[in-house]
Amino acid sequence: GAVVSQHPSWVICKSGTSVKIECRSLDFQATTMFWYRQFPKQSLMLMATSNEGSKATYEQGVEKDKFLINHASLTLSTLTVTSAHPEDSSFYICSASRSGPPNEQYFGPGTRLTVT
């Protein structure tokens, strides 16, 4: 149990376009979903936390208008990178957790975004 999927697994887009990444909890209801960014050979950096039906909470330094997060249901959260630029190229990873303790996060396989 506790499987999280992401789609697409990799995407290439042109500079200036927008791209949407989906994160789904397949066998549980995720009241909270998290979006991370991982640069090559670096650690995961939390971008934002989203609770179902609420606005996302962004970490300091993350542009809300550039990284739009929607958590419309208990099984789906989306991250839209708007007006993408080459510096947005990265590995984006989502995770999901159930309500209440133990507050464990279950990670998706990640999406590799390349902006040309």
Place this chain on the structure above:
Amino acid sequence: AQSVSQHNHHVILSEAASLELGCNYSYGGTVNLFWYVQYPGQHLQLLLKYFSGDPLVKGIKGFEAEFIKSKFSFNLRKPSVQWSDTAEYFCAVNLFSGGYNKLIFGAGTRLAVHP
């Protein structure tokens, strides 16, 4: 600010050698502790976790970790590594901050095991 420190960025071992990866965190409140592994080209996998109880936790693939509260540490150990353990290892601490829980990752330790 809360942080997680992993002391070794790169570790190179021969097969059958023992492994210990250090992890320290700076946070005085209640924490949940995790070790994740990321094999080359693969996604993050949970190795083991500590929430409460016995501070010595055992995970998958022969890994274990010990939570020492007085030292704010959660070091990962394996008595005898294998070539297949070559991967990047991340320590993470779950904090409860600002009304929601937040997972903070260490910088990671890249382990290379030579046959």
